[in-house]
Structure formats: structure tokens, C-alpha cells
Amino acid sequence: xYLRSIGRNTAEIDELALHVRREAYGFAFCAMxxxxxxxxxxxxxxxxxxxxxxxxxxxxxxxxxLIVGAAISSRRFR
Numbered sequence: 001x002y003l004r005s006i007g008r009n010t011a012e013i014d015e016l017a018l019h020v021r022r023e024a025y026g027f028a029f030c031a032m033x034x035x036x037x038x039x040x041x042x043x044x045x046x047x048x049x050x051x052x053x054x055x056x057x058x059x060x061x062x063x064x065x066l067i068v069g070a071a072i073s074s075r076r077f078r
Contacts, residue, residue, distance in 0.1 A: 016077060019073075019077070020070060020073045020074050020077060021070070023069065023073040024066055024069035024070035024072075024073050025066065025069070026069070027065065027066075027068070027069030027072065027073070028062060028065040028066040028068075028069045031065045031068075031069070032061065032062055032065055035061070039051060039053075
């Protein structure tokens with residue numbers, strides 16, 4: 001049902017909003033991947049020993065990065 005609602009919502013929005021949404025998802029994905037790499041390197045170096053991501057931290061971090069990406073992208077197209 002969730003995937004169907006995304007597809008239906010995507011069909012109803014205009015091209016600019018779709019572009020902003022895709023750019024926000026791309027920013028969030030790349031920033032999260034970079035964050036994972038940085039945390040892994042810092043953990044291996046001993047700067048942050050035994051760091052573990054909880055599921056709530058992952059969800060909140062991804063949501064925050066998605067919001068930042070949407071803000072950057074929407075501001076760019078004003």
C-alpha cells in the first residue's frame with residue numbers, strides 16, 4: 001500500500017516538485033552513506049569506541065537529512 005501511495009502521489013505532483021523530491025532523496029542517501037563511512041573510520045581509529053546505531057537514531061538521522069535536502073533543493077529553485 002505504501003509503494004502504491006508513493007506512485008499515486010508522484011503522478012499527481014508537478015515536475016518541479018518531483019525534481020525537488022528526487023534531489024532531496026539523493027542528498028539524504030549520499031549524506032547518510034558519507035556519515036556511515038565517517039563513523040566507521042572514527043570507530044576504527046578509536047575516537048568513538050563501540051558506537052552502535054539504534055533504529056531510532058537511523059530513522060531520525062535519515063529524516064533530518066531528508067528535510068535538509070528538501071530545504072536546500074527547494075531554495076535552489078526559487
